[in-house]
Amino acid sequence: MTFEEKLTNREYDRIWQEYCGFLDLDMASYMKIQRRLLEEQMGLWCASPLGKKILKDKRPENIEEFRAMVPLTTYEDYADVLLLKKEDMLPDKPIIWIQTTWEGGKHPIKVAPYTSGMLKTYKNNILTCLMMATSKGRGSFDIGIGDTFLYGLAPLPYITGLIPLGLSDELHIEFLPPVDEAVNMTFSERNKKGFKMGLGKGIDFFFGMGSVAYFVSMSIASLSEGGKKGGSFLKKLFT
Numbered sequence: 001m002t003f004e005e006k007l008t009n010r011e012y013d014r015i016w017q018e019y020c021g022f023l024d025l026d027m028a029s030y031m032k033i034q035r036r037l038l039e040e041q042m043g044l045w046c047a048s049p050l051g052k053k054i055l056k057d058k059r060p061e062n063i064e065e066f067r068a069m070v071p072l073t074t075y076e077d078y079a080d081v082l083l084l085k086k087e088d089m090l091p092d093k094p095i096i097w098i099q100t101t102w103e104g105g106k107h108p109i110k111v112a113p114y115t116s117g118m119l120k121t122y123k124n125n126i127l128t129c130l131m132m133a134t135s136k137g138r139g140s141f142d143i144g145i146g147d148t149f150l151y152g153l154a155p156l157p158y159i160t161g162l163i164p165l166g167l168s169d170e171l172h173i174e175f176l177p178p179v180d181e182a183v184n185m186t187f188s189e190r191n192k193k194g195f196k197m198g199l200g201k202g203i204d205f206f207f208g209m210g211s212v213a214y215f216v217s218m219s220i221a222s223l224s225e226g227g228k229k230g231g232s233f234l235k236k237l238f239t
Contacts, residue, residue, distance in 0.1 A: 004145055004170060007145060016131070020128060020138075023138065038063060049089040049090075050089045050090060050091070054070065055070065079107070082112065083110075083111060085097060085113075087113070093115065095115060095116050096157075097111045098112045098157055099111050099112075100159070122162055123167070126167060130143055130205065131143065144204075146173075146174055147205060148173075148201050149175050149176065149204065150175075150194045151177055151182040152187075163207065164179045176201065177190060177194055181193075182194075
């Protein structure tokens with residue numbers, strides 16, 4: 001059952017427990033789950049060719065041994081595998097490769113594999129963030145089918161491009177501008193069109209870096225006040 005179906009059925013308690021139930025855990029219970037998950041990932045990584053390469057064929061039996069055996073690494077330790085996308089070296093088969101910048105390296109970009117399990121976790125985290133962003137207390141959240149989302153995101157292959165992908169099969173969100181248009185626009189073009197559409201439809205969600213979010217929030221506040229700053233912002237945005 002999708003998030004939207006549970007929302008339509010008004011299963012609010014079930015939704016909260018599924019996505020935000022971790023808030024009710026005490027520290028011991030929370031750390032027990034984290035340790036179990038870490039042990040699962042450790043087992044997969046150690047058994048992979050990449051893990052064996054880093055470990056030099058040593059095999060830690062528990063987390064403490066893993067911490068003692070595995071050296072601190074940087075992206076350079078994985079670059080020869082990841083940049084060439086050697087899937088046979090990895091613990092699991094990637095579904096998609098994410099890209100980001102690599103300052104100070106020999107290559108202009110870094111790439112990282114995302115498996116089906118990672119994408120599922122990412123999707124759940126997005127929905128949890130939407131719930132937490134609209135929550136006024138435990139069990140309370142305000143998400144509606146067809147809510148609008150200002151597309152202030154870097155598109156794929158950057159990681160924020162996974163947000164529309166992650167939501168697409170769980171909840172209908174109207175991106176401003178639509179995703180198929182936004183991915184072919186510059187950041188400035190996306191924001192200009194998104195704000196133009198938002199002035200008519202309203203904007204329910206926005207995601208961006210702290211500095212961008214601050215600028216947007218201040219700009220929207222000045223628009224609502226109707227002062228000179230709002231007029232100046234409109235002029236800069238739409239011209």
